[in-house]
Amino acid sequence: MAAVPDNRAVARVPEEPTVHRPPTADAEIAEELAAVRPALLPRYAAELPGARAAVLTRLWRALAHEPLPWLSGRVSGADGLALRLADGRTLHGPHADPYATSAYVTSVRLDRERYDDPARLMTALGVPHAPAFAAELAHSVASLALSRAGADHPKEWPVHGGRDWEWEQRVVDGHPYHPNCRSRPGFTVADQLAYAPEHGPVVELGTVPVPADGCLVTGDWPAELRDGDRILVPVHPWQAAHVLGRSYDPWRTARPLMSLRTLAVPGGPHVKTALSARLTSSVRDISVYSVRAAAPLSAFAEDLAARTDGLLHITRTLGAVTAHSPDLAALLRESPEVYAGPGEHVLPVAALATTSLPGSPAWLAAFARLALTVGLRLLDLGVALEAHGQNLLVVLSADGTPQRLVYRDLADIRISPARLTRHGITPPALTGRLITDDDTTLRRKLFGSLVAGALAGAAGSAPALGAALRAALPGLPPGPDLASLREDPLPSKALTLMRLSPDRAGDIWTSLPHPCAAPFPVQS
Known part of the structure; x- marks a missing residue:
C-alpha cells in the first residue's frame, strides 16, 4: 500500500x-x-x-x-x-x-x-x-x-468586520463536497450579482398582501407586517418576478446569507423567504408543514437548549406565515448575533475554512470536542440536529477560542419520542417526517451532517479530521451513539x-x- x-x-x-x-x-x-x-x-x-x-x-x-x-x-x-x-x-x-x-x-x-x-x-x-x-x-x-x-477575503484571525452577513458572504465556494456546489439554474449573471451573498449585494425585500383568512400564521407575527385584515408576506424579488409573476411593495433592505433565500435585516430578524429555485440539489420553498410546526418546534427547542449547560443556543422562530402555498411563505428568526457577548464573533461553521483557525490541530480538536459534546448530548435526549456548516454556528472569543454553539433552522431535524420519554421529556405535539425512533435514521442525521459535513469541512482532509476525532472522542460520555460513531463507517448523503x-x-x-x-x- x-x-x-x-x-x-x-x-x-x-x-x-x-x-x-x-x-x-x-x-x-x-x-x-x-x-x-x-x-x-x-x-x-x-x-x-x-x-x-x-x-x-x-x-x-x-x-x-x-x-x-x-x-x-x-x-x-x-x-x-x-x-x-x-x-x-x-x-x-x-x-x-x-x-x-x-x-x-x-x-x-x-x-x-x-x-x-x-x-x-x-x-x-x-x-x-x-x-x-x-x-x-x-x-x-x-x-x-x-x-x-x-472574492477577496483574507484568512488571518482576527479579521475586520464580523457582522453575521459579513461572515456568510465569505463562503465563496458553497457546499464543500457537492459537485453542484454553485449550480443555480434559472439565475442569470445579473441575478447572481444582485442576490448571491458572495457578491456582497444589498437586496430590497418586498411584501405581498394576502387576506388574513387566506393565511396560516404561527408565532408572533409583527404589526409592521399587518395591514388591517391583510397579512403582508415578505417576498424575495427574484421570487416575485419569476414565480409569482406579480409586483410587490418595497419593505426592507437586507443582506443575503449563505442559503441565499434567507436574508439579514439590519438591526432586525433573519427573514427566510420562499425562493422556488433549484439551489445545489433541491427546489427550495417553505412548506405548509414547516409553517404549522414552526411555533411548537421553537418552544420545544428553547427548552431543549436549556439542558446543555449553556453550550448551545437555538435561534427562536419569531413568526411564520404561508398563503397555503410553498411559493408564498416566510419565516422570521432571531439573528444568531444576539447570542454573542462583547468582543465575541458568531459565525457559521462553514466560514471557519475562510480563516486560519482550523489550521491549528489543538484548535480543531477543541472545536470538535465542543460540537460532539453538544450533538451527542441532544441525540441521547432524543433530537438529531442537521448540524451541517450552514445550520451550525460557533461563538468565538476575540482570540478565536470556541466558546459555545448556536443552531438555526429546525425544519429538518429528527425527533425521537421514545428517547425523549425515556429522559422524562414530553415530546412536542408533532407528526410527520420530523418524527422517528429509528436509531439509524437519527445517527445518520447527526453524524452525516456534523462529522462528515461540518467538522470534515473545517478540517479539510481525512488526516486532519482523524486527528481531531482521536483527540476529542476519549473525553466524551460513553453510550451506544458514541460507540457507533467510534466503530462504524461514517454515513454521508x-x-x-x-x-x-x-x-x-x-x-x-x-x-x-x-x-x-x-x-x-x-x-x-
Whole structure:
C-alpha cells in the first residue's frame, strides 16, 4: 500500500491532448458578464481552471465512494484508483480522500482519454440521467468561477468586520463536497450579482398582501407586517418576478446569507423567504408543514437548549406565515448575533475554512470536542440536529477560542419520542417526517451532517479530521451513539447518486471510510 501523504495531491495521468471543449455554460456566463460587469471578465477567465478542478474533485469523491449502480468495481493501487464501469470501460484517477476540501483532482482518464472538465466527463460516461446532471455540473463550474472572480477575503484571525452577513458572504465556494456546489439554474449573471451573498449585494425585500383568512400564521407575527385584515408576506424579488409573476411593495433592505433565500435585516430578524429555485440539489420553498410546526418546534427547542449547560443556543422562530402555498411563505428568526457577548464573533461553521483557525490541530480538536459534546448530548435526549456548516454556528472569543454553539433552522431535524420519554421529556405535539425512533435514521442525521459535513469541512482532509476525532472522542460520555460513531463507517448523503436518481424520493446514503482508520491512502 502506498504511503500516506497529504491531500493536496494531483492526479498523475498520461499526458493526452484534451479534446476541444465546445461552448458551454462558461462561455454563456462570459457573454452575459461582458454585458453586465465587463470588468470581471479577466478574473472570471482566470478562475475557470480552478473551478473545474474544484467541481471535478467533488465529482471524483462521489465516483469513488457512492453506491453508483453502473460501477462494477473499485481497485486501489500504488498509482491511484481505478473504477470499473459495467460496460467494460475504466476510469483512472488519484486516491480519493472523502474529507478533502482542496481541489486536488485536475484530471482523470476514461480508458485513454483525459478529462479535466466534470461536465464533459459525465457526458462521456453516458449513464442514465447524465445529460441533465452534466448541464448542472457545467453551470456549477461557471458560477463558481464567477463567485471566485469577485472574492477577496483574507484568512488571518482576527479579521475586520464580523457582522453575521459579513461572515456568510465569505463562503465563496458553497457546499464543500457537492459537485453542484454553485449550480443555480434559472439565475442569470445579473441575478447572481444582485442576490448571491458572495457578491456582497444589498437586496430590497418586498411584501405581498394576502387576506388574513387566506393565511396560516404561527408565532408572533409583527404589526409592521399587518395591514388591517391583510397579512403582508415578505417576498424575495427574484421570487416575485419569476414565480409569482406579480409586483410587490418595497419593505426592507437586507443582506443575503449563505442559503441565499434567507436574508439579514439590519438591526432586525433573519427573514427566510420562499425562493422556488433549484439551489445545489433541491427546489427550495417553505412548506405548509414547516409553517404549522414552526411555533411548537421553537418552544420545544428553547427548552431543549436549556439542558446543555449553556453550550448551545437555538435561534427562536419569531413568526411564520404561508398563503397555503410553498411559493408564498416566510419565516422570521432571531439573528444568531444576539447570542454573542462583547468582543465575541458568531459565525457559521462553514466560514471557519475562510480563516486560519482550523489550521491549528489543538484548535480543531477543541472545536470538535465542543460540537460532539453538544450533538451527542441532544441525540441521547432524543433530537438529531442537521448540524451541517450552514445550520451550525460557533461563538468565538476575540482570540478565536470556541466558546459555545448556536443552531438555526429546525425544519429538518429528527425527533425521537421514545428517547425523549425515556429522559422524562414530553415530546412536542408533532407528526410527520420530523418524527422517528429509528436509531439509524437519527445517527445518520447527526453524524452525516456534523462529522462528515461540518467538522470534515473545517478540517479539510481525512488526516486532519482523524486527528481531531482521536483527540476529542476519549473525553466524551460513553453510550451506544458514541460507540457507533467510534466503530462504524461514517454515513454521508450520496449527493451525486441523488441527482442521478430523479425518480427516487428522499435521501440516499453511503458509508465513508472512518477518518480515524490508518493508513488513509491519498496519492502524492
